[in-house]
Amino acid sequence: METLEQDLHEYVQLLGHKTERRSHIGGARSLGVKQLAVGPETVEVFGVERAVEEVPALWHCYFLADGHLASREQLGSPEDMEMRSKFLDRKEELMADHASYLRQHPELRALLADFLQFLLLRKPDNVIHFAKEYFLPFSSR
Incomplete structure (x- = not known):
């Protein structure tokens, strides 16, 4: 521009x-x-x-x-009320599913808390690379 x-x-x-x-x-x-x-x-x-x-x-x-x-x-893009309603319903459904998954797997919350604490202590320049290296041992591959 x-x-x-x-x-x-x-x-x-x-x-x-x-x-x-x-x-x-x-x-x-x-x-x-x-x-x-x-x-x-x-x-x-x-x-x-x-x-x-x-x-x-x-x-x-x-x-x-x-x-x-x-x-x-x-x-000129009219908002389709039915589509918006479906979107909001699906959004609520996914949020409920995610919350349920977190309640069923408390170890996930602990893992994320440990990662964030380690991240704040180390303060790496490349956060993406740091996250990759941190979670690599937990990978199923």
Whole structure:
């Protein structure tokens, strides 16, 4: 993304890159500047409307001054109440299953507590590698 200034207006130019999915941003236009609540603060963001050609979709994206994405919403995407209800039901079911598994296997809670304590004591630079090495003896392979 490149920010260009012309005639005291700020424009955003989105550069297309070929990917395996072959999505292509068809066009973009400025939505201007607005105030947006980000966490406990209200910050000034600039907006861009993007159109994706392959899938008829229109997106409103708002960026912070440093270029980080603050908000993105798809326009014209109605929320299906039945699908949302199924999602929430499944989410509750999975959370109950996970809680039940933890109650049935107290050794898992002890193992994770030991790992976190060891992690905090050692403070490794590469946490992923450290976790891999820590849990390797517990692997079934």
